[in-house]
Amino acid sequence: xxxxxxxPFAEGALAPVISANTLGFHYGKHHKAYVDNLNNxxxxxxxxxxxxxxxxKATAGKPDKAGMFNNAAQVWNHTFYWNCLxxxxxxxxxxxxxxxxxxxxxxxxxxxxxxxxxxxxxxGSGWGWLVAEGGTLKLVKTPNAETPLTKGQTALLTIDVWExxxxxxxxxxxxxxxxxxxxxxxxxxxxxxxxxxx
Ligand code: FE2
Numbered sequence: 800x801x802x803x804x805x806x807p808f809a810e811g812a813l814a815p816v817i818s819a820n821t822l823g824f825h826y827g828k829h830h831k832a833y834v835d836n837l838n839n840x841x842x843x844x845x846x847x848x849x850x851x852x853x854x855x856k857a858t859a860g861k862p863d864k865a866g867m868f869n870n871a872a873q874v875w876n877h878t879f880y881w882n883c884l885x886x887x888x889x890x891x892x893x894x895x896x897x898x899x900x901x902x903x904x905x906x907x908x909x910x911x912x913x914x915x916x917x918x919x920x921x922x923g924s925g926w927g928w929l930v931a932e933g934g935t936l937k938l939v940k941t942p943n944a945e946t947p948l949t950k951g952q953t954a955l956l957t958i959d960v961w962e963x964x965x966x967x968x969x970x971x972x973x974x975x976x977x978x979x980x981x982x983x984x985x986x987x988x989x990x991x992x993x994x995x996x997x
Contacts, residue, residue, distance in 0.1 A: 918973070
């Protein structure tokens with residue numbers, strides 16, 4: 800059985816950028832529903848005792864397994880996303896990841912503008928990502944539940960741009976939400992840990 804992992808912070812910790820109300824619905828309803836759906840879908844199948852990562856990789860791109868892929872990938876993406884956020888985060892990183900942003904993405908200011916644009920231009924539901932691929936940093940976006948995990952990329956940071964991530968606080972103003980997350984919440988320590996494993 801898959802379980803909903805605990806949030807790495809209190810539900811009110813990210814306010815006012817992300818309110819406790821948004822966190823309560825996003826984590827307690829949406830993320831939980833993906834976990835519950837996945838448990839129902841794997842019951843009695845070959846995936847019943849498989850790891851989350853192996854289910855995602857085995858079902859990606861298979862139309863007859865779309866339900867299982869979508870729920871498994873959304874469980875993984877959300878657990879990853881919570882770790883990408885912290886109170887007092889955001890702004891310019893330091894260390895190796897900062898050097899790579901300079902060499903691969905044109906410096907922090909350009910990274911910031913391009914990451915925001917990547918998130919804003921994901922049409923409909925999806926995710927904006929900072930990833931490492933082949934020793935290089937890249938900005939990518941994925942629709943719906945799709946995840947860098949199945950694309951040979953190591954996820955470093957993500958921003959959820961499904962409307963459920965921001966609509967209660969920002970309504971249709973996705974750009975305001977994305978820029979506030981980049982400026983105030985991104986957890987660069989988590990990104991550095993992920994880069995070290997890439
Ligand atoms: Fe979400």
